[in-house]
Amino acid sequence: MAVDLLLGLQWGDEGKGKIVDVLTSNYNIIARFQGGPNAGHTLVFNGMKHVLHTIPSGIFHEDAVNLVGNGVVIDPVIFKNELDKLATQNVDYRKSLVISRKAHLILPTHRLLDAASEASKGKAKIGSTLKGIGPTYMDKTGRNGIRVGDLELDNWKEKYRALANKHESMVAFYNVDLEYDLEELETEFFEAVKVLKSLKFIDSEEYLHQAQRDQKSILAEGAQGSLLDIDFGTYPFVTSSNTTAAGACTGLGIAPNSIGEVFGIFKAYTTRVGSGPFPTELFDEVGETMGRVGNEFGATTGRSRRCGWLDLVALRYACQVNGVTQLMMMKADVLSGFKALKVCTAYNYKGDIIHHFPYNVESENITPIYTDFDGWEEDLTEMDNESTLPKSLLTYIEFLEKELEIPIKVVSVGPDRKQTIFR
Numbered sequence: 546m547a548v549d550l551l552l553g554l555q556w557g558d559e560g561k562g563k564i565v566d567v568l569t570s571n572y573n574i575i576a577r578f579q580g581g582p583n584a585g586h587t588l589v590f591n592g593m594k595h596v597l598h599t600i601p602s603g604i605f606h607e608d609a610v611n612l613v614g615n616g617v618v619i620d621p622v623i624f625k626n627e628l629d630k631l632a633t634q635n636v637d638y639r640k641s642l643v644i645s646r647k648a649h650l651i652l653p654t655h656r657l658l659d660a661a662s663e664a665s666k667g668k669a670k671i672g673s674t675l676k677g678i679g680p681t682y683m684d685k686t687g688r689n690g691i692r693v694g695d696l697e698l699d700n701w702k703e704k705y706r707a708l709a710n711k712h713e714s715m716v717a718f719y720n721v722d723l724e725y726d727l728e729e730l731e732t733e734f735f736e737a738v739k740v741l742k743s744l745k746f747i748d749s750e751e752y753l754h755q756a757q758r759d760q761k762s763i764l765a766e767g768a769q770g771s772l773l774d775i776d777f778g779t780y781p782f783v784t785s786s787n788t789t790a791a792g793a794c795t796g797l798g799i800a801p802n803s804i805g806e807v808f809g810i811f812k813a814y815t816t817r818v819g820s821g822p823f824p825t826e827l828f829d830e831v832g833e834t835m836g837r838v839g840n841e842f843g844a845t846t847g848r849s850r851r852c853g854w855l856d857l858v859a860l861r862y863a864c865q866v867n868g869v870t871q872l873m874m875m876k877a878d879v880l881s882g883f884k885a886l887k888v889c890t891a892y893n894y895k896g897d898i899i900h901h902f903p904y905n906v907e908s909e910n911i912t913p914i915y916t917d918f919d920g921w922e923e924d925l926t927e928m929d930n931e932s933t934l935p936k937s938l939l940t941y942i943e944f945l946e947k948e949l950e951i952p953i954k955v956v957s958v959g960p961d962r963k964q965t966i967f968r
């Protein structure tokens with residue numbers, strides 16, 4: 546059976562967690578394929594808000610298996626905190642959670658390296674979540690990493706020590722002011738590793754291949770967004786994994802020709818957290834209002850997100866890189882009350898009008914070209930049917946569908962599971 550993919554099309558925080566949660570009842574297996582605790586997937590149901598970082602967003606559905614794929618990087622300490630929270634909500638994660646032996650571990654010293662690297666960059670810093678993501682993926686590609694499966698070996702602590710010692714000398718090399726108590730960090734780490742080891746480790750690619758043969762339905766869940774992809778994002782202001790569709794193949798071991806639907810999630814406007822170019826960013830009270838109404842604060846770091854108009858040049862690029870087959874538009878409710886809306890349809894790039902996302906999207910090179918739309922006053926948050934949506938919102942949606950040549954199948958009008966309109 547085909548594997549469906551769900552991905553963010555902007556700079557993350559599109560609302561993937563909510564949609565995975567909404568869609569989970571259609572799937573037997575939810576599989577996270579990349580990223581780690583830099584993600585913050587927010588789910589709201591029964592009046593409660595839940596934030597997941599590494600655990601797939603299907604965990605609240607009793608019948609789904611939740612798989613952490615080989616492409617994910619796991620911080621045992623953060624993972625344990627997530628499990629503790631799930632336990633207080635009576636989620637039987639021991640039954641429903643499985644972890645790839647090939648997933649890499651984030652060590653305490655990876656976090657220190659992340660902090661030292663960012664501090665050494667000064668103004669050029671990436672704005673990393675400082676969860677150790679970059680250094681862990683560097684060790685993975687440098688063939689030095691420690692994997693979940695290593696925890697089953699007798700000598701894994703020796704391997705750990707050698708790597709941690711190397712990291713410590715690298716931290717010293719950065720020569721930045723960084724205070725830490727490694728002993729304390731390691732005590733916490735080893736305690737958390739014990740908990741991790743009590744979970745089910747699997748050969749996940751084999752598990753997924755068998756599941757496909759057994760006609761099980763699988764949803765691959767991405768983290769971050771396409772414009773943060775290590776290859777196709779706004780490098781170097783990106784994360785360290787492939788957040789795009791190809792990442793699902795390498796991060797789970799599924800074959801490209803077994804991919805079915807590709808669900809592309811985007812917000813009705815654009816946000817970005819951390820540094821890096823953002824052509825349609827707003828620095829006025831319109832942007833400020835979007836941030837306030839949309840509660841645009843990072844679910845992982847609490848940092849306020851930068852806000853701006855929808856950028857169709859960037860969105861089209863993301864749709865193409867991912868082969869998106871269905872779009873899902875989030876946070877339409879946040880745009881209620883704006884008199885007029887703008888959508889960027891092209892860039893003036895050093896004097897030329899272009900429609901593609903160029904190598905260099907720094908704002909000094911680009912002036913966005915906008916199409917204007919009427920806004921709407923109505924509060925959308927109680928609406929549950931397309932026919933009740935304001936006419937100007939429908940005009941906005943139809944314009945996007947025409948420009949992108951992909952249907953918008955879902956319009957989200959609030960954070961709750963129930964505030965979801967299927968078209």
Ligand code: IMP
Pocket residue numbers: 556557558583584585671672673674675676678679768769770773782783784785818819820
């Ligand atoms: P890192 O992945 O923590 O190293 O962060 C690299 C860049 O990606 C920074 O600009 C972060 O703010 C951004 N980033 C990482 N994860 C997320 C996410 O889940 N949502 C939004 N931005 C993210």
